[in-house]
Amino acid sequence: MKMNGRTFHKVTLIGLINGLLLGWIMKWVEMLSGKQVYKLLLNVDFLPLIGAVSWSEESLFFFHLLFSLAITYSYVYILHPLKAFRKWNKYALAFITIIPAIMLYFPLSALSKTEVVLPSDLTAFFLWTILHLFYGLSLPKAI
Numbered sequence: 143m144k145m146n147g148r149t150f151h152k153v154t155l156i157g158l159i160n161g162l163l164l165g166w167i168m169k170w171v172e173m174l175s176g177k178q179v180y181k182l183l184l185n186v187d188f189l190p191l192i193g194a195v196s197w198s199e200e201s202l203f204f205f206h207l208l209f210s211l212a213i214t215y216s217y218v219y220i221l222h223p224l225k226a227f228r229k230w231n232k233y234a235l236a237f238i239t240i241i242p243a244i245m246l247y248f249p250l251s252a253l254s255k256t257e258v259v260l261p262s263d264l265t266a267f268f269l270w271t272i273l274h275l276f277y278g279l280s281l282p283k284a285i
Contacts, residue, residue, distance in 0.1 A: 153218050154211065156284045161210025164277045165203055171273065177266040178258045179273070188253040210277075213239060217281050232282035240278025244271050 165183065172180040184202035187193040197205075217239045221232060247270045251261045259266035 149218075153214055153285070156281070157211040157214030158207060160214065160277055160280055160284065161207040163280075164210065164273060165206055167276075168273055171269055175265070175269060177263065177269055179266055179270050181256075182247070182250055182254065182258045182266075182270070185250060185254050185256065185258055187255045188250075193255070209243075213243065213278075214281065218285060221285070232285075233279060236278045236281045237275075239281070240274055243278070244274045247271070 165180070168180040168183050172178055184199065184206055186197065186202065186205060217236060220239070221235055247267050248261050251259050251263075251266075
């Protein structure tokens with residue numbers, strides 16, 4: 143799919159705004175609930191090379207925004223050729239697109255070297271899921 147400059151800027155802006163909102167809301171939910179979902183969102187300590195560096199919160203948040211951009215561009219890349227199919231549901235596609243991010247809860251929490259939420263913490267998983275669903279389902283509305 144080829145994107146013109148206007149579409150590229152729009153998709154970039156949507157990915158950044160959605161990523162910022164998800165991050166800020168996760169931080170707020172973590173402060174209110176005590177469940178370290180925001181810390182989990184930014185955690186990279188288990189990754190080779192990258193995990194060995196002591197990154198600032200801002201740097202980790204930047205990584206999160208890059209991931210948000212990747213999800214947004216993937217959604218648009220998949221959606222664009224499907225415009226010909228009037229019956230295709232943009233919300234179903236957004237749901238399918240965000241499922242991998244939701245499921246990352248388990249490996250991220252299990253592989254983390256620092257103390258975050260446990261993979262078995264259903265309350266934290268519920269918060270993680272709801273916030274990511276809002277993120278994913280806001281894509282069709284924004285685009």
